Structures are given as C-alpha cells and as structure tokens.
Amino acid sequence: MSHANLDTDATPPVRLLSHPGLSLLLLSRGGSSLGYQMQAVAVGWQIYELTHRAFSLGLLGLAQFAPMVLLIFVAGHVADQFDRRRVAALCQCVEALGATVLAAGSLLHFLTPGLIYAVVALLGAARAFEGPCMQAMLPSLVPAALFPRAAALSSSMLQTCTIVGPSLGGLLYGLGAPVPYVVCTAMFLVAACMNGLVRMESPPRPARKVDLDAVFGGIRFIRANPDILGAISLDLFAVLLGGATALLPVYAHDILHAGPVALGLLRAAPAIGALAVSLVLARRPISGGAGRLMFAAVAVFGIATIVFGVSRSLPLSIGCLAVLGGADVVSVVVRSSLVQLRTPEEMRGRVSAVNMLFIGTSNQLGEFESGSLAALVGAVPAVVLGGVGTLLVTLLWMKLFPTLRRLDRLEAS
Known part of the structure; x- marks a missing residue:
C-alpha cells in the first residue's frame, strides 16, 4: 500500500493533501456532504411550510433512520466484500436521483x-451503504501514525461543507424550492466521479458467505473492546438527548422570528465551531489525555445545548451552536481514531457500519425524539431537557467505562 512517502513524524495538514488518493476521497466526501447539507435545509423548511407541525420534522429523521437500521449490517458486509469505491459511487448516484425527484416535484x-x-x-438507504465504505477507505490511504491528523483534516473538510451547505441551501431556497435540489444533484454526481478516480491498493479479501456470523461480526468486535464501545455509545446517547438540529426550523420561524436565511446560518453554526476545532486538531493532534478530553467536550456540548434552548437572541443562539459543534468534533476525532486504528482492515467495513448505526441513531432518531418531545411539551423544554440528559449521561458513562476515562493515547499500545 502506497502512502506517497509521507513523513509520519512531521507532516503538516497541507502536505497530507498532496496524496492524490486522499485528496480525491476528501473531494468525494465533501461533495456528498455539501449536497446532503443543502438538501437537509431545503427539505426541513419545505416540509414545515407544508405541514406547520414540529412532529413532521421528527418524521424526517425517522424516515432516514429506518432504512439504516434495516440495511446497515448488510452494508458493512458489502463494504468488506466488494470494491468500496464503486459501492460508494453507486450510492451517490442514487442520492442524485433522489434530489432530481425533489427538484421535479417542487417545480x-x-x-x-x-x-x-x-x-x-x-436517501437513507443509499447513505447506509455509502457511509461504511467511505469511512473504511481513509485508513487505507495514510499510515496509522498520521490517521488522527487525516481524520481531523477530513472533519475540517466536512465541516467546511456543513458551513457552506446550509447557508447556501437557505439562500438558494429563497430563489425557489427547485433550485437547491438541482444543485444537490450536481454535487452528488461530482462526488461519484471523484470517488471513481481514487486509486488505492487493498489486500485481497477472502470470499465470505452472507450469514449471521459474518454480518454481525462488527458487533462482536466492538463488544470485546470496551473503549470503542464506550466512545460510540457515549456519542449515541449524548447527541440523541442533546441534539436540537431537528427543531431549528421551529426556532428560526416561531422563536427567533427569522426566515430561511437565518435557518441556514443556524444550521451552519455548529460546523463553524467544529471547523475551528478540527483545524486545530489537524495541526496539533490529541497526544494525551484523550479520554478525559472527550468527556469534558461532551459536557460542554450539553451545557451549550441548554443555553441555546433558552436563548431568544439570534447571535447568542448562533454562538451556542458554534460552541456545541466545536465540542462535538473532539468526540468525533477520538471515536473515529479508536474505531479505525484498532480495527483490522478486513473488518473495517462491518465495524464502521456499527459505528455509523450509532451515529445515525443519535442523529436521525434523535431528530424524531426531539420533534416528538417538542410536540408534547414545546420546543424550548425539549431542548433544555435534552441538554440536561446529556450531562447526566456523561457522568454515568465516566463510571461505566473507567478505562475510557483514563485513556491516554488513541493508538493501540
């Protein structure tokens, strides 16, 4: 496997981009993420305009989460059996088709x-297969010693797209509902093309029959590694309880009394904070005290969620979401580094699938939980209760996973 003669001791983030495979992979992930973020803003605003119900926003999360639950383990097996680049490119083409349908329906x-x-x-079904493939490709392109920096650089790229995507999505929606969907179609197609150009050497994978032992191998591996289990389950429950993004249309429309452009800014705010932190981590990777840093970051995530919940000021709300995003990216880097660096290459697809299921549960099911709770008690109490729940989960996980709390370095010893 070629790593383009990268110096693992002193490789700045910019030099990592000189690796052609890594650059193309980041462009592919960036194009797909940009399209997804733009589409999320457009769909959220459009469904709320059609129904004026917070519960409808929760159903959006459930609609994307359900296919992931049904398909994610098979998707992980597919990622370990077939060419990950081709599978991901095909999924991105399906996403382009979905955006085309939304554009035509709006027009x-x-x-x-x-x-x-x-x-x-x-789209949820397509992303169920795309995600494990894209996650498992990254550690095959750079040496293990450089992976935390590469992961932070990848996070920087994704967060940049997450900043641009929602803002651009809100602006384009103001020009007409079909416009953002047309642009999303182009982004997904560009991502598929970039993915097809990635060149990487992978060891031959022995053929495995599709049975329960093979499909659920990722679960067994994670259960046998308490640090990995603790990291991804902490993220699951923290974001499940503390995620407020599903209610941003309600906050923009009814609480902050703003429009779709403000909604785009609110959606972009967490990524602004995440981008700033991920750039720092790309330059200065976590070298010690990783466990304590992760728990502290999740606690900050919960506090920022509470303050956002009670805010009536657009600048303060944007600031809280930026702090929230910056804290979250620390957990992302720790979790992704643990998962990829401590997983054998032949199992990365299945383990990444389980990791993606946890992420999807916290995001999509979290949106359903937020929308449902908001329909019962109101948007503000729902967000505040979620932030308090995040703090309680953080304290509980510190007791349940003491080795994760004491974790120093991300690489396997």
Missing part, C-alpha cells in the same frame, strides 16, 4: 409530505 407542484418522506427514506 411541477406534485411534491407532497408523503413523497418527501419516501425520497428521504431512499
């Missing part, structure tokens, strides 16, 4: 909430 006025949920479910 021709046949788009209904039911059709939106169906398209979102299709």
Whole structure:
C-alpha cells in the first residue's frame, strides 16, 4: 500500500493533501456532504411550510433512520466484500436521483409530505451503504501514525461543507424550492466521479458467505473492546438527548422570528465551531489525555445545548451552536481514531457500519425524539431537557467505562 512517502513524524495538514488518493476521497466526501447539507435545509423548511407541525420534522429523521437500521449490517458486509469505491459511487448516484425527484416535484407542484418522506427514506438507504465504505477507505490511504491528523483534516473538510451547505441551501431556497435540489444533484454526481478516480491498493479479501456470523461480526468486535464501545455509545446517547438540529426550523420561524436565511446560518453554526476545532486538531493532534478530553467536550456540548434552548437572541443562539459543534468534533476525532486504528482492515467495513448505526441513531432518531418531545411539551423544554440528559449521561458513562476515562493515547499500545 502506497502512502506517497509521507513523513509520519512531521507532516503538516497541507502536505497530507498532496496524496492524490486522499485528496480525491476528501473531494468525494465533501461533495456528498455539501449536497446532503443543502438538501437537509431545503427539505426541513419545505416540509414545515407544508405541514406547520414540529412532529413532521421528527418524521424526517425517522424516515432516514429506518432504512439504516434495516440495511446497515448488510452494508458493512458489502463494504468488506466488494470494491468500496464503486459501492460508494453507486450510492451517490442514487442520492442524485433522489434530489432530481425533489427538484421535479417542487417545480411541477406534485411534491407532497408523503413523497418527501419516501425520497428521504431512499436517501437513507443509499447513505447506509455509502457511509461504511467511505469511512473504511481513509485508513487505507495514510499510515496509522498520521490517521488522527487525516481524520481531523477530513472533519475540517466536512465541516467546511456543513458551513457552506446550509447557508447556501437557505439562500438558494429563497430563489425557489427547485433550485437547491438541482444543485444537490450536481454535487452528488461530482462526488461519484471523484470517488471513481481514487486509486488505492487493498489486500485481497477472502470470499465470505452472507450469514449471521459474518454480518454481525462488527458487533462482536466492538463488544470485546470496551473503549470503542464506550466512545460510540457515549456519542449515541449524548447527541440523541442533546441534539436540537431537528427543531431549528421551529426556532428560526416561531422563536427567533427569522426566515430561511437565518435557518441556514443556524444550521451552519455548529460546523463553524467544529471547523475551528478540527483545524486545530489537524495541526496539533490529541497526544494525551484523550479520554478525559472527550468527556469534558461532551459536557460542554450539553451545557451549550441548554443555553441555546433558552436563548431568544439570534447571535447568542448562533454562538451556542458554534460552541456545541466545536465540542462535538473532539468526540468525533477520538471515536473515529479508536474505531479505525484498532480495527483490522478486513473488518473495517462491518465495524464502521456499527459505528455509523450509532451515529445515525443519535442523529436521525434523535431528530424524531426531539420533534416528538417538542410536540408534547414545546420546543424550548425539549431542548433544555435534552441538554440536561446529556450531562447526566456523561457522568454515568465516566463510571461505566473507567478505562475510557483514563485513556491516554488513541493508538493501540
């Protein structure tokens, strides 16, 4: 496997980009993420305009989460059996098709909430297969010693797209509902093309029959590694309880009394904070006290969620979301480094699939939980209770996973 003669002792983030495979992979992930973020803003605003119900926003998360639950373990097996580049590129083409349907439905006025949920479910199925493939490709392109920096650099790229995507999505939606979906189609197609150009050497993988032992191998591996289990389950429950992104249309429309451009800014705010922190981590990777730093970051995530929940000021709300995003990226880097560096190459697809299921549960199911709770008690109490729950989970996990709390370095000893 070629690593382009990278100096693992002193490689700045910019030099990592000189590796052609890594650059193309980041462009592919960036294009897909940009399209996804733009589409999320457009779909969220459109479904709320059609229904004016917070519960409808929760259903969007459920529509994307359900296919992931049904397909993610098979997707992990596929990622370990077939060419990950081709599988990911095919998924991105399916995402382009879904965006085209949304554009046509908006232009021709046949788009209904039911059709939106169906398209979102299709996109959820495609991302279930795309995610494990894209995650498992990164450690095959750089040496293990450079992976934390590469992971932080990848996070920087994704967060940049997350900043640009929501803002651009809100602006384009103001020009007409079909416009952002047309641009999303182009982004997904560009991502597929970049993915197809990645060149990487992988050891031959022995053929495995599709049975329960093979499909659920990732779960057994994670259960046998308490540090990995603790890291991804902490992220699951923290974001499940503390995630407020599903309610941003409610905050922008009813609480902050702003429009779609403000919604785009709110959606971009967590990524602004995450980008700043990920750039720091790309330059100065976590070298010690990783466990304590991760728990502290999750606690900050919970506090920022509470302050955002009670805010009535747009600048303060944006600031809280930026702090929230910066704290979250620390957990992301620690978790992804543990998962990829301590997993054998032939199992990375299946372990990444489990990791993605946890992430999807915290994000998509968290959106359903937030929308449902907001429908019962109101948006502000739902967000505040979620932030308090995040703090309680952090304290509980510190007791349940003491070795993770004492974790010093990310690499396996």
